[in-house]
Amino acid sequence: MKTKMQNIKPGLTLLSEAIDIAFSEVPVHHDVEDRFLTDCYGAVLRQDVTARVSVPSVDNSAMDGYALRFADLAAINGPVDVVGASLAGHPYEGNLPDRCAIRIATGAAIPDGADCVIIQENVSANEAETCIEISSDVIARTVLHQNIRWAGEDIRQGDIVLKAGAILRPQDVAIAAGQGYGSLKVSRPLRVAVFSTGDELAKPGDPLPPGGIYDSNRFAMIGMLREIGCVVTDLGLLADDFDVLRNALQDAANSHDVVMTSGGVSVGKADLLKPVVDQLGEITAWKLAIKPGKPLMRGKIGDCLVIGLPGNPVSVLVSGLLYVMPLLRHVMGADKSQTVPVRMPVRAGFEFSRGTGRREWLRARLIQNDDGEFEAEVFASTSSGMLSSMVWAEGLVEIPEDCGKVSKGDVVLYLPLCGLQ
Numbered sequence: 001m002k003t004k005m006q007n008i009k010p011g012l013t014l015l016s017e018a019i020d021i022a023f024s025e026v027p028v029h030h031d032v033e034d035r036f037l038t039d040c041y042g043a044v045l046r047q048d049v050t051a052r053v054s055v056p057s058v059d060n061s062a063m064d065g066y067a068l069r070f071a072d073l074a075a076i077n078g079p080v081d082v083v084g085a086s087l088a089g090h091p092y093e094g095n096l097p098d099r100c101a102i103r104i105a106t107g108a109a110i111p112d113g114a115d116c117v118i119i120q121e122n123v124s125a126n127e128a129e130t131c132i133e134i135s136s137d138v139i140a141r142t143v144l145h146q147n148i149r150w151a152g153e154d155i156r157q158g159d160i161v162l163k164a165g166a167i168l169r170p171q172d173v174a175i176a177a178g179q180g181y182g183s184l185k186v187s188r189p190l191r192v193a194v195f196s197t198g199d200e201l202a203k204p205g206d207p208l209p210p211g212g213i214y215d216s217n218r219f220a221m222i223g224m225l226r227e228i229g230c231v232v233t234d235l236g237l238l239a240d241d242f243d244v245l246r247n248a249l250q251d252a253a254n255s256h257d258v259v260m261t262s263g264g265v266s267v268g269k270a271d272l273l274k275p276v277v278d279q280l281g282e283i284t285a286w287k288l289a290i291k292p293g294k295p296l297m298r299g300k301i302g303d304c305l306v307i308g309l310p311g312n313p314v315s316v317l318v319s320g321l322l323y324v325m326p327l328l329r330h331v332m333g334a335d336k337s338q339t340v341p342v343r344m345p346v347r348a349g350f351e352f353s354r355g356t357g358r359r360e361w362l363r364a365r366l367i368q369n370d371d372g373e374f375e376a377e378v379f380a381s382t383s384s385g386m387l388s389s390m391v392w393a394e395g396l397v398e399i400p401e402d403c404g405k406v407s408k409g410d411v412v413l414y415l416p417l418c419g420l421q
């Protein structure tokens, strides 16, 4: 990859700086609620979760079989008496007698005196299972502590198993369940009002007037917001009219944590979002050194965060996934590490050149080349108006601000789309 000195155009903010500034300016919400475990998936955890019990709670068997004393094995030359059983929830009480075996189930406590488990497939038992024969081969292969899981080897009582700020995945909810938590403190979902702006827009399902286009951006915005657990109010379409926009924004800001819009943030005559937010509140950021998504606007009306996404459909998705969703997760208390996209180095399977100055994302997929290695291929067009490129893509290739040329075989960073939610 050919790079030269960063050459950021005046008035544009670097994405990394813009994220740092936004994270420091937009406060984390204090509203926390206790939620039943099964409603916690995808939520931001707002407490440390401390282990109440060790896991396993006692030394137990990893397999179904027979618990024995390892030191006895050398002396065994005939049937071994099975003197009892240890089942999950029903431990064997007492000590393992010399040169005897205890029937044991996976997860059941290792009886006192036993120190290895031989799986049942490797012994032959009589029909009543009162004695077993163990071949000399199996005895020779048996080692001390075989198939034993030690108390506390997974989790020790008092360990912090989940930290505040985690975005809860199935395994996180499961570990809290395993520690007996019936509910967790998580962030209250953000209430987000969404609308698309533009005189050219028609509602999907309605007839399309001459020169009109159907509104697709609202559906991208709502989808991204729902993925991160926001409660969305769909306010539909708004015309490019100052008073209409001002009234709608003021109303939405009064009853939501965030108002998110698409369109009308560039420099054209009909781009009214900025003057409206300027009148009702404050514009706190505008124009990032990114492509697509450059004219993205951040502002506030009272305590309500306002996000004005650019109208181009790819800009909505890319700036939404890389700037807005991380910011909203921050507001819900997510740790910063949880908001950084996965970036994987891969070889470029394409050639690309451009003027420097903005961080750019090309719509991409990974394909296997003739040597079996994965390399990135990119969509034929970089237009931010082509929504089909995002449907085609499984990831994005990130071109740094100062990179003007990518040659086939160069290492580039690939961001899987599934890692951006």
Ligand SMILES: Nc1nc2c(c(=O)[nH]1)N[C@H]1C(S)=C(S)[C@@H](COP(=O)(O)OP(=O)(O)OC[C@H]3O[C@@H](n4cnc5c(N)ncnc54)[C@H](O)[C@@H]3O)O[C@H]1N2
Residues within 6 Å of the ligand: 196, 197, 198, 200, 201, 213, 214, 215, 216, 217, 218, 262, 263, 264, 265, 266, 267, 268, 271, 292, 293, 294, 295, 309, 310, 311, 312, 313, 315, 384, 385
């Ligand atoms: N003279 C300049 N013109 C533009 C600049 C610039 O710096 N100087 N920036 C360009 C960039 S970059 C972008 S991105 C766009 C963003 O402009 P707006 O946010 O004002 O968006 P609109 O003009 O309203 O729309 C742009 C484009 O997207 C279509 N659109 C809008 N809303 C929707 C929707 N809900 N669903 C589907 N498609 C939508 C709209 O019809 C336009 O084609 O500005 C550039 N111009």
Ligand code: MOO
Residues within 6 Å of the ligand: 290, 291, 292, 293, 294, 295, 310, 312, 314, 315, 384, 385
């Ligand atoms: O910044 Mo714009 O989104 O390139 O079309």
